[in-house]
Amino acid sequence: MSKLGRNRGVVVGMAVAAGMAWGGWEAQTAGGSKGNSGGGADANAPVPCVTTAPATTKPAATRPASTQPAKVESFAAPCPTTSPARPGGEDLQRFATGSPFDKDYKPPAIKEGKRMWAKSFLWTEAPPLVVEKWLTRQPETKGKYMLIEFWATWCPPCRKSIHLLNRFHEKYGKELVVIGISDEAEAAVRKLKEPAIRYYSAIDTKARMKSQVGVWGIPHVILVEPGGYVIWEGFPLLKDYELKEETIEKILAIGRKTGALMGK
8 A cells, every 4th residue: 555545544534533624524415425426406506607797806906915814705605596486385384283383383403514516525536637728737736635626717706716726826835736627618718817817727628527526516626635535625615614724724734744745
């Protein structure tokens, strides 16, 4: 067994022991587990909106990007929409005839977990990284963590997350490879000038890896450890489950300690 293979279990084990919710301890996925076929789209769940005109974005602040604090704006969903009304508009009777509960009965509150707009690959091996063309130079990923985001230029939350990913690339780029993959044409991605992308960028018009992950809401991120296993996943701007610098730092700290990172 390779050093990376041995370290994979150490990384996952230490994360479990530390109680770090990296993106799915309580995840309630729309698509279920990796083996759930068809993506499992929920008819009542929010779905991404489809728009064609990107919103205008203000120029970046005058301070150097590396000194600006990373500001994560939260969203309730990749692109929120309303749930369809009940057929006929009628209400169901709350209690059956003769029920021991009266109309004032309040059932225990159910704590909702993290919502997903893709299949869950948490703690399992990630699909192979497949792209059609690199729009930047191809990164060296061996012995490093990978943050892969599926996105599109027409998606407002995707454009918001560019600032976050730029920050991750600038601050952790020696140990973390940040990659954005769009299934749009090359011309559409290159046309986006603001916000500028400073991390690695690629296109795959066949959406091969995106399809394997079962993504139906963007942006969607998977964070892959050097041994190839997914240790964080989800919508990076989801309210109360945002992907933050402190999460990245904890992950990298464990990688350094266990030797999972190349040369550590």
